[in-house]
Each structure stands twice: as C-alpha cells, then as structure tokens.
Amino acid sequence: MDAPQRERHHRLVILGSGPAGLTAALYAARANLAPLVLEGSQPGGQLTITTDVENYPGFPRGIMGPELVDLMREQARRFGAISRFETALRVDLRRRPFTIESDAGTYTCDTLIVATGASAKQLGIESESHLLGYGVSACATCDGFFFRGKEVVVVGGGDTAVEEALFLTKFATKVTLVHRRDELRASKIMQDRALAHERIAFRWNSVVHEVLGTREGGVRAVRLVDTRTGEESELDTQGVFIAIGHQPNTEIFKGQLAMNPVGYLEVEEPTSRTSVEGVFAAGDVMDPYYRQAVTAAGTGCRAAIDAERWLEAQEGAHASASAAHAVAETAPPAKAAAAAAAEGAA
Ligand code: NDP
Numbered sequence: 131m132d133a134p135q136r137e138r139h140h141r142l143v144i145l146g147s148g149p150a151g152l153t154a155a156l157y158a159a160r161a162n163l164a165p166l167v168l169e170g171s172q173p174g175g176q177l178t179i180t181t182d183v184e185n186y187p188g189f190p191r192g193i194m195g196p197e198l199v200d201l202m203r204e205q206a207r208r209f210g211a212i213s214r215f216e217t218a219l220r221v222d223l224r225r226r227p228f229t230i231e232s233d234a235g236t237y238t239c240d241t242l243i244v245a246t247g248a249s250a251k252q253l254g255i256e257s258e259s260h261l262l263g264y265g266v267s268a269c270a271t272c273d274g275f276f277f278r279g280k281e282v283v284v285v286g287g288g289d290t291a292v293e294e295a296l297f298l299t300k301f302a303t304k305v306t307l308v309h310r311r312d313e314l315r316a317s318k319i320m321q322d323r324a325l326a327h328e329r330i331a332f333r334w335n336s337v338v339h340e341v342l343g344t345r346e347g348g349v350r351a352v353r354l355v356d357t358r359t360g361e362e363s364e365l366d367t368q369g370v371f372i373a374i375g376h377q378p379n380t381e382i383f384k385g386q387l388a389m390n391p392v393g394y395l396e397v398e399e400p401t402s403r404t405s406v407e408g409v410f411a412a413g414d415v416m417d418p419y420y421r422q423a424v425t426a427a428g429t430g431c432r433a434a435i436d437a438e439r440w441l442e443a444q445e446g447a448h449a450s451a452s453a454a455h456a457v458a459e460t461a462p463p464a465k466a467a468a469a470a471a472a473e474g475a476a
Contacts, residue, residue, distance in 0.1 A: 139238045140166040142437055143230055145218050146245035146379075148175025149423045150413025152202035153430030154243045154437075159209035161438045166239070167206070167213040168232055170379075174199035175247045176268075176414070177423055184275060186423050198423070218246075223386045223406045241408045241441055243433045244387070244395060246379040248414040248421070253285065253372060257341040265349030266341055266370045270294035271422065273371075277302050282369035283352055284308070285338055291373035292316040292324045298371065299329045306331045306365065308338060310357055333365065341370050378415050387411075394418050402433040408444075410436050 142158050144151050147169035158165040177195035184192040216232040227238040250268035258266055267273040278301040284294050287309035295305045312334040314321045324330050336354045343349035351366045378393045388396040388405035395404055395416040402410040412433035413426035
C-alpha cells in the first residue's frame, strides 16, 4: 500500500459532528484510535441552529450552541481526533474494511460510528429560516424558558407538537397550536391533555405563510392562511415553535443498516451495535425519543467504548490466529525431531 492510500485507511471513522459524534471522537481519541471525523453538511449539527443552551451540564450561565460545538471539537482534537469538513455521500458496509466516499475522497476503516443526527423538518418559508434562533425555534425544551410571560405558537398536530405545547404552558401565558387539518395526529391521551388545557388554544385548518418580525426585535406575529377558504389572517405572537417532525439522516445507509419505518437506525440496546458487525450508532440518528444534546453525547460515549472493545476483540482474534499459524509453521521440524527421536529409540 503506498503512503497516500495508507493515510486514507483509519481504524475508526465517525460520521457526524454533533455532540454524539464529537463525544465519540473524544473517547476514541483518548483510547489512541486517532479517529477520523467527517463532519457532514451541517458541522456541529442541530446545536448550531440554537442560540443559548442552558441545559447542558457544566455551563451554569449557559453557552451558545455553536461555541459548545467548537469546544467539543477542540477537546477531541487535543487527544488526536482528526476532523474534516467533508460529507459522506456513499458507504459500502458489505465487506470490511468498510468504504466511505465523501465529497473530497474515499476512505476505508475497520469500524464505523454513525452519528449523522436528524434534521427538524422545516416549513420551508424564508422568514422561518431568517428568524431561526430569534424567536423561531425547533425545540421547546431548549428554548421554552426564553418565552416566560409571552404568547407563543406551536405548528404541527403530532405528538411532538402537543408535547411541546404542553411543555410551553410552564412559561408562556398562552400557547396556540396551529394545525393544517381539523384533527390532531397525536395520541389520544396527549390530545385529551392539550384540549383540556386552559392555556392552549387551537387554530385548525391553518398554515403559517410568514413569520413577521426582525432579528433585532424578535417575532411579533404569524400570517396564517385558512386551508379551506384561502383566507389570510394575522395572529400576534412572540415565539414560533415548529414541531412538524424530524427526519433522521440515514439516506446513505438504506438497504445496508436496519432501520425503523421512519428511518431511525436500530441498535441492539443497551449497546450501540447496529445490524452490521463493526458499525455502531449514536445520537439522534438512533433516538427518536429524547433528542437532547446531553443524551446524544452519552450515546456517543457508548459507541466509542463499543467500537474500541470490538476492535480489541478483532485484533485479539487476529493475533491468536497469527500465533496459531506461526506454531503450525514450526511444527514440521518439531515433528522431524520427534520422528528422529523415535527412530533413535527403535
Ligand atoms: P408526526 O409525523 O407524527 O407529526 C407531524 C405533524 O406535523 C403532523 O400533524 C403533520 O400534519 C404536521 N406537518 C407535517 N408537515 C407539515 C407541514 N409542512 N406543514 C404543516 N404541518 C405539517 O411527527 P412527530 O414528531 O409529532 O412524531 C414522530 C413520532 O414520534 C411519532 O410516532 C410520535 O408518536 C412519536 N412521539 C412520541 C412522543 C411520546 O410518546 N411522548 C413524543 C413525540 C413524538 P398531518 O397530521 O396533517 O400529517
């Protein structure tokens, strides 16, 4: 193998650079695995689209999402992790070493950690992305606290939307759930709770066409359109929570790794093992339930430990196989000596 090719082989490659990927990188680097991290199309993951993070332990005064990611990356690099701003486009997990094709080259690895995360689905309107982090949010657990004493809107009709609406009643004086139909998709028990809550109002058959406000002054209202009549209206609000579902980033693993019908990777709990030996998963790509930075970091740690143990077991098995081979090769002279001894005795 020539030098450039050898550089392209790594014992461990990690796909993704949110808290799961970077924690896996930290642990693997401290285990001397010099992991390669391909950071993906959104380096830092969903934390980079939040502003203040107040629920990540260790930061009593809070920390900005992008800064937290920078610190995690710096910590992993300090111990020898290599991170590159590349995105994996294709993987071949059918044989080892595994092959990963990125937008900048091709790599091979003995073991792989998938931490490609999930993306919150967006409405796809310009004002939504412009005001994301300035009154528009995709996470009530992260940002709800900033809306104490204010009125907010939650968009969506599934369990996430209803859960977010209920959570937000702890802070907001009024929560209006805006849903595009006249019936919720959420489970019955969650529906009942929301429908009975005195601080939750509903705007049925409505879609948000525009979020009104500025980055300096925050959100002031949403422009709604009635899906049956096409009629427009404005609803005053200081916050907009988009809760129309998440999409795990697993497109490139389809047909190779087992996933549930929505696309979340399946792991053999309580480990991080996926359906392919030597491939581990961590973070939101395998977690549709908690989706917190700190839970993602925890599963990243788990995946690094699993990968390290798996590599050790492989290398141990390889070493014993080589030792057995060496013994077999030295056997003929030993046999010959035994035969000569037998001959001498005869
Ligand atoms: P869902 O896919 O269940 O719901 C998404 C909601 O958003 C639907 O009401 C949908 O409307 C609406 N929606 C989708 N796209 C748009 C759009 N472009 N504009 C406006 N509205 C839109 O996602 P969830 O995240 O709510 O739930 C995902 C899974 O996780 C589910 O299985 C859920 O049960 C589970 N979950 C369970 C929880 C719990 O048990 N505590 C908590 C959170 C999630 P429509 O209904 O018209 O399709």
